[in-house]
């Protein structure tokens with residue numbers, strides 16, 4: 001079984017709102033002190049891929065990432081948790097979701113794959129469309145919001161999260177799964193020796209332009225402006241000598257304000 | 261006349277409350293554009309007249325219904341082909357979906373098929389010189405983008421609860437058309453549901469609760485959530501959680517509030533041991549009052565809260581529950 005997992009490297013989405021800045025010219029955030037990370041849902045997808053391989057007792061996990069030539073951190077991390085292969089597709093500038101899906105689609109045609117895993121949405125622009133777009137571009141089905149999956153009898157069985165539980169679904173191969181977070185798919189920690197090994201492994205270097213063969217899909221959307229919203233709430237911090245007093249005062253204020 | 265088309269994915273059920281908000285949004289954009297508001301109702305065993313009248317009463321000028329037993333499940337492999345035919349037939353100017361699980365799965369695929377662009381999770385729309393500009397929170401809500409679609413139809417998914425429904429008006433009339441020339445083929449269905457598992461939720465449904473008590477990583481464990489359930493019971497509240505609490509396995513995923521969890525709008529939201537990440541706050545932007553209990557006085561959550569206590573929740577919750585119980589007796 002060949003599993004391909006798509007990883008996007010992004011600015012840490014956990015940086016607090018008060019430290020978030022944008023560059024109006026580029027319509028992109030400035031990096032500031034933020035580190036680069038694998039987009040969190042893509043980490044969940046990577047974990048699901050590794051678990052699928054473990055359960056099947058066979059298979060290859062290929063991690064693929066599109067980005068500037070320096071963007072191999074995500075792939076090194078994937079190799080450190082024992083992805084079998086890593087592919088970096090070099091593309092400069094901002095890549096929108098449609099272009100990303102087209103590039104990934106073209107790259108997948110060069111790789112063997114049965115299952116493609118993507119995070120449900122990237123933690124930067126929050127569009128959440130690459131998985132379904134990729135399925136369309138490849139003409140294969142898509143199961144969204146998967147938390148766990150395994151390979152069974154030539155098909156995939158997956159848990160698909162619903163509003164109040166989950167569906168157990170069966171999908172034919174090849175298929176695209178988009179992954180959502182659950183307690184079962186937090187990305188494992190790599191072993192120190194595997195991190196060192198990963199640094200020495202080869203990462204296949206491909207070019208987006210070559211893959212697309214001159215064709216450039218137009219996403220037909222344009223970001224006119226990007227700005228930081230202002231929100232103003234004055235917080236009334238309850239003071240007191242001890243916790244019991246604070247709790248009592250809070251209860252009274254809640255009552256006075258008719259909140260309960 | 262050009263139209264704004266709102267897709268109502270009914271499946272087996274009726275038209276949920278959230279669709280009325282979607283329709284309200286569609287209707288406002290249509291008015292600004294000088295277009296009509298159209299609703300496409302897709303599902304199985306739909307009472308086209310009944311449901312159609314309801315959609316008219318909430319602002320649709322015309323309702324188009326595709327009724328087929330194969331549309332029982334909102335399966336995106338099937339629905340996308342139906343939605344594509346509907347769009348090719350009706351040639352709308354703008355297509356709207358709800359940004360719920362179904363809309364998220366379907367809208368991008370439709371955009372790809374129609375060769376057009378889309379913007380997801382929009383919270384508002386402006387019409388400027390005849391151009392539709394979508395407002396979309398990005399970077400977990402830390403920024404807002406104004407996005408235009410350069411091709412037609414533009415496609416957008418609309419954040420749940422971000423748009424108000426119009427007041428119901430039974431006097432509003434319009435045409436209800438059953439589209440019986442839309443093909444639906446059983447072979448399109450590729451994904452089979454083997455089992456449907458519902459996780460038991462204690463107490464009041466999060467989406468309906470007027471008061472919500474919610475816990476994050478600061479709660480420290482699954483058992484410790486009992487303190488939140490206790491307080492919730494006293495207040496008649498629902499219980500929610502942050503993503504961190506879900507990822508820790510302390511609570512089921514259905515309790516997650518936020519950008520990729522539930523979008524709720526209670527009148528009081530009590531955030532306990534939650535730091536206040538923008539992605540979490542996105543789920544409660546409609547909450548009228550946020551109360552924060554967090555041991556770190558610098559936690560971002562206090563920036564969103566009306567009332568706050570910087571203390572260990574373990575010392576606050578029991579005393580708070582008792583005090584509120586006493587006060588509520590009066």
Ligand SMILES: Cc1cc2nc3c(=O)[nH]c(=O)nc-3n(C[C@H](O)[C@H](O)[C@H](O)COP(=O)(O)OP(=O)(O)OC[C@H]3O[C@@H](n4cnc5c(N)ncnc54)[C@H](O)[C@@H]3O)c2cc1C
Pocket residue numbers: 013014040121122123124400475476477478479501502503504505516517518519520521522532533534535536537538539540543553554555556559571572573574
């Ligand atoms: C694309 C994307 C989507 C996301 N979607 C969601 C979403 O839908 N919902 C969501 O919640 N998150 C979401 N997140 C994650 C989000 O960014 C945060 O990581 C998450 O909300 C943090 O949860 P938390 O506040 O519980 O944990 P933390 O940030 O770890 O905060 C724990 C808090 O508890 C406090 N604390 C510790 N001990 C105590 C104590 N004894 N008493 C009182 N306070 C205490 C600490 O001071 C701290 O402030 C998303 C992230 C991304 C990138």
